[in-house]
Amino acid sequence: MNRFVAGLVVVVQGLVLSACATSPGKDAPPPPAEGAVAVDAYHIGVDDIVQVNVWRNPELGITAPVRPDGKISVPLVGDVTAGGHTPEEVAKDIETKLSAFVRDPQVAVILTDLRSHEYLSRVRVTGAVRQPVSIPYRPGMTVLDAVLAAGGITEFAAADRADLHRNAAGETGAYAVRLDRILGRGDLSTNFPVAPGDVITVPERTF
Structure with missing residues (x-):
């Protein structure tokens, strides 16, 4: 029995380590914003x-x-x-x-x-917003700040399918942003801090 328990512990530990090493999915929060240039x-x-x-x-x-x-x-x-x-x-x-x-x-x-x-440090908002913009990054800026700078979303926006695109270590990741919840309910769980070079895309609804 002791051997069985010990073996089970090893398996569980291996699964935990494997899960920790897995890259974040689309709905995972983006990595912290980096303020310095390497x-x-x-x-x-x-x-x-x-x-x-x-x-x-x-x-x-x-x-x-x-x-x-x-x-x-x-x-x-x-x-x-x-x-x-x-x-x-x-x-x-x-x-x-x-x-x-x-x-x-x-x-x-x-x-x-x-x-x-300064050009590389801009944050861009594209898609179904009233005025697509490229704005200078400033510390503390969030997705909502950037979207509001773009005049908000249009009536054709699919606010529940917006994405934040970020390049980190040479790879671009997409992170789901629920603009419908941010703007309609005040749910800030996906109001991520933005980083220099981020691109926020707001697709249009399909009819």
């Missing part, structure tokens, strides 16, 4: 200010904004594409090009002003 994974954008430092060669360093064509000009090597790349990728590209002029160059690329991040 600079190591940040992709440089137009108007961002970058600082390029070359070890033992300070005269080759620059601080400059990324041009509309996504490039910066670096002494000796000329134009280097920065837009769409991480600081580490840009540094390696500059090192490769500088190696024709400098022995064993060591380059560091530092972001000093994330000007393009």
Whole structure:
């Protein structure tokens, strides 16, 4: 009997661990909003200010904004594409090009002003709302705040089938938002806090 009980405990523990590891379903709350940008994974954008430092060669360093064509000009090597790349990728590209002029160059690329991040930090509301909008994210903003900024829903909206779309770790998840309950009953259980880059979609009813 003791062996049976011990075995049953192990099975139950395994089921619990398996359930905890399962990814959240469509109706699960979205992950907490992240207020900070992971600079190591940040992709440089137009108007961002970058600082390029070359070890033992300070005269080759620059601080400059990324041009509309996504490039910066670096002494000796000329134009280097920065837009769409991480600081580490840009540094390696500059090192490769500088190696024709400098022995064993060591380059560091530092972001000093994330000007393009304002665009990435917007929250968008689309679909059956009175005025689809793209609004700047602010701490504490919720789904209801964003929908009200869009003028509310139209008479054709399927408010019970709205979704919050969020990209996390390279994967986009959809989370059910019951706008009918939020607006009609004051039920705020799905009035999730939004995060930079979120998209709220409100479909139309099918007749």
